[in-house]
Amino acid sequence: MSAMFKRFKREPLLPILIVLVSLCLIVFIVFPLFQIFKASFIMNDGQIGMDGYKRVLSGGGLSRSLTNSLVLATISATLSTIIAYMFAYTFAYVKIPFKKLFNAIAILPVISPPFVIALSAMLLLGKQGLITKHLFGFENANIYGLHGLVLVQTLSFFPIAFLTLSGLLRSISPSLEEASQNMGAGKWKTFISVTLPLSVPGIANAFLLVFVQSLADFGNPMTIGGNYSTVAREIYLQAVGSYNMQAGAALAMLLLTITIIVYILQNFWVGKKSYVTVTGKPTGQRRMIESGAVKNLLFAACMIITVVVIAFYALVPVGSFIKLWGINNSFTLDHYKYVFNLGQKAVFDTLKLAVVATPIAGLLGMIFAYLIVRTKFRGKKTLEAVSMLSIAVPGTVIGIGYILAFNKAPLALTGTGIIIVAAFVVRALPVGIRSGVTALQQIDPSIEEAATNLGAGRAKVFSSIVLPLIKSAFFNGLVNSFVKSMTAMSAVIFLISAKYNLITASIMAQVENGRIGVASAYCTLLIIIMAFALVLLNTLVKWLSGTNRRTYYGKDS
Amino acid sequence: MAKTVSLKSIYKYYDSDKGTKNYAVNDVNLEIEAGKFVTLLGPSGCGKTTTLRMVAGFEEISEGDIYFGNEKVNDIPPNQRDCTMVFQSYALFPHMNVFENIAYGLRIKKLSKDIIVSKVNEVLDIMNLREYKERTPSQLSGGQQQRVALARALVMEPGVLLFDEPLSNLDAKLRLVMRDEIRRIQQQIGITAIYVTHDQSEAMSMSDLVIVMNKGKIEQVGSPIEIYQRPQTRFVADFIGTANFVEGTVKAAEADHIVVQTNSGELKINRTGFKVNDRVTVVIRPEAVTLTKGANHVGIVKKSVFMGQTQEYEVEYEGQIIQISEHNPILEHTFAVGSFVSLQFAEQSLHAIPATA
16 A cells, blocks of 8 residues: 555656546446446336347347348448458559559548548439439439448448558568469469468458448438438437437447457457568568559559549539539539538537547547556556447447436536537547557657656656657547547437537538538538648648757757 | 665566466675676576666566665656666667757756756767767667767766666677777776676676676676686576586595596596585586597597687587587697597686586
């Protein structure tokens, strides 16, 4: 006891931080999830019962939404992984022009608002679609439903798989493939017997990532799902539409269970299977495929997908200037007038809340990362597990959890900005923590020890050594939080009120009313705001890292 | 001001899963005089680095006390201890240039700008780093980084200077240069230094006192020559240099020597402190044996390798392989594999340790 007290007196900052951070986790993640668990057993009359689960599993509409989601997730994840593998392989193994463009295209969907692709799918392939009606002359083309969702989700999520796979393929040592060829295997045989088996863990990982994304996806099913009901959407409809909390909660519990199982599978099974070892040795340069049918084929395929993605993105701004898509194709600024008049509040509310949430999430992420990587304390494993597991919690589950948890005292936060900021932060945190942990793990701990050894206390070490060294991770965290917050929908759709409206919710409302033009205008505006903010953040980073250096040297220098 | 350092019954243990304790450092006692250069030497996992880190305050002491001078430092946090450390990886701050790296600790002390500049310049001169002060660590060679790390520690004028295998990342030639330089500067300033290494030649060439550690315990404390020529345990004899071991029994104990009966006949050894019938292990250094064409102690050459300065042999002798190293080998006088040779043991250089040690 006295030893503990002594340590506390020596370093009061650390225990205080740990308590604060743990409190945040408990209040904003554990407590809401527990409330969902509780609610899933409480019937409308207040009795305890299994009705919710019975309804969900009995084979009715709720049950169908579950199977629908699983089918959709399987198809989308498979297609995304195949496309992503092709892209990643082309990047790592084939010498082609326009790599930068392909790279940008592959990253683009990660930072775009959730609706862009769904909206352009309607504009391109809907009833009045550019392709369906005007190119092929189909009447009554129907983009709504499973096929539309598969298309939209694949285009939206393959970049996530691409990022995973390209990292993995690049880290396969070329000497392994050279060894295979050296022993007489041809290029195809080498691919089948060396490259592909080595990338199996990455493929599994990419598949599972997209699988979870698809399961948790709310925006696309909401806009383009039609009659094809999915779990995330059904949770919202149950909880907010028909106010059946028990069914919503039971569904949320099932969704959460599935995503957590997938997460565990990913981290403990796939993670252990990884063959790629990082050695300090620089690996030799890979000899790229420079010509031949394989190159042409891969180049063509990448080009086609790139053109499609560009078309999907270009269409939304175009659509925002057109009066009534497909029916009255004249130029208009009406949609923007509408957005600037009636939509102004949503835009400013979103900006305001995102600007508040961004630094909180960024800083909290770094503090979490620091605690996880660099300190020892009892309960650290639990803290780490909970903070990491929160990446597996779908937005809709957070949403329903928050209305259940924060609509009564002592934490009556419903309708306030705080609850939306909290949702933004919780959604953005895991990525921030991850990038912080990765950055910290790359820093030799003895650098911090050296600072301590030279007289710096823990706060000083953090501010003068750690923070400057993880600066880029920190700003990546900031950018990520901002982007996530501006485009958030699944969690916050439950939490908006008359007092705080959000752009994404406004877009959804416009889509539901069939006002694609206004929705497109909102989306365009959102993209412009984000592009502007990203440039601003980047300049800020450059400016900050520009000063700080060049303080003073010797007088005589 | 150079300080003495005392370690009194220092333990470091971790609780294992089975409820027992795993000892990383086990009852280490040490008195280090002010201004001395002391090396902790041992294989990896012997507890030398853990000991050093307890002195620096990076590891908590499980049991025991550490004193700098008369001051007990157990409860002094690492950032307030009067010792600075040179790290194995140098641990230079990558976002600061050479000057800022060296000035870091002085700034924490809140010294005035003028004093900081003059102190840093002074140490830059000692380390021949003046022209590099605006470079960042990534723009320096390994040897220069090493110098900056040392300068950063020296500029604090600590009571004790700590080194954690500082030369292990340098190439062989530079290592030789740097160890002379470190030793020179340490003597010039007269600072107390504790140096951790697993490289025996480093320990031998730099230290006033070598502490050989194994499995968390001190095996032997002594000057480099004592450690090499008078090892007290089989571990020390084996770890430092190369040693052949021959088991035997003391047959006669005289005033200035003993005679040991071994499988390979009697060996006269100029050591005392044993009784007749004591079981002993005779330590035979490779250079303590010369080979001739005589008829006494005959063995057969199994391996013969020319190394430039020496000719290295492995000779099978009475059922045991003896490693022998002959200096200044001459072509005509080397023995080929398969030759029969006579082993001459230099009684001054033979050494005996109790068979149990």
